Amino acid sequence: MSDLRRTLNPNHAASGPLRVVSIGGGTGLSTLLHGLKQHMRGHGVRNGPLDIAAIVTVTDDGGSSGRLRREFDVLPPGDIRNCLVALSEDEGLLSRLFQYRFETGRGLKGHSFGNLFLTALTRITGDFPDAVKESSEVLAIKGRIYPATGDNVALEAILENGRIVLGETKISKSRRRIESVRLRPRRCRPLPDTLAAIAQADVITLGPGSLFTSVIPNLLVSGIAKAIQRSPAVKAYFVNLMWQPGETTNFTAADHIRAIHRHAGCKLLDYAVLNTREIRQSLLRRYARQESAPVKIDFDEIKALGVDVVCGDYVQESDLVRHNSDAIAAIAIELAMEGRKRRRKSR
DSSP: OBOHHHHSOTTOOOSSOEEEEEEEOHHHHHHHHHHHHHTOBTTEETTEEEEEEEEEOOOOOSHHHHHHHHHHOOOOOHHHHHHHHHHBSOTTHHHHHHHOBOOSSTTTTTOBHHHHHHHHHHHHHSOHHHHHHHHHHHHTBSSEEEESOSSOOEEEEEETTSOEEESHHHHHHOOSOEEEEEEESSOOOOOHHHHHHHHHOSEEEEOSSOIIIIIHHHHTSTTHHHHHHHSOSEEEEEOOSBOOTTTSTTOBHHHHHHHHHHHHTSOOOSEEEEEOSOOOHHHHHHHHTTTOOBOBOOHHHHHHTTOEEEEEOOEEESSSEEEOHHHHHHHHHHHHHHHHHHHHHHO
């Protein structure tokens, strides 16, 4: 088991900012990004400036994002919108505006303003990644956000009974165990800026977030998994706190790691970041009624996969069990310091 706070040199710094590349989607990725932004003081963290790049899955086909995708043939804006808000310099009026959801109005009900804004910019610029860049400037975000691909892709899952399910929404609603996922079309292109960010990273984080619908889809974009493997960065996976009913029921931490490596086609991870704080019983009972329980940490199995473990109190409890954004951001920064040290030794 690794204790980063003991082994890393807190005074270690190198020229240029610490570069963090965070890969995922959904609320998990925006939670980490929010924490990373909070750890920036002025122009950086205590050990120097921080550069943040987020690579976001674009397979969502439900809710407002799904409707806009079908009606305007654009990439789903929802996860991108959440990341924009998480990294925005002003989380006041502009962020609330982007998250504002219309409760009434023919054709408007259910849509968020940010989704409509991104869709309109895509129509104006003719390119979704360009629309994301323009939105980033409007919100003055502290970092860069890239869709995993500019191609219009759908997610397809093969369940344990052999059934094939097309579409992220249907996959998430399935209560059958997922054996594997793939993209349709199979070959889709990453953005050159995405590959450049991965190559320059000090740390590459995956998750937290839905294993098969938020994390793994990014690895299925042609070239991304290989780029991560080639990068000298430290690679870390923030393991989910709880099962997702059906999708990862009975999955242990090692099962998550195996699924990532299997879909990537290679070993990617150096570290698994795992919460060891106990979750209060009242919350566990509530999750049990939804057929969900904490992800078991099987240390020996993880070690056998060649992955080190970072453990700590990373949970934030309210009505839901979620990662603590500040705590996981702090670990990401320390891993970036280790990655910077690794880079210097390789020169």
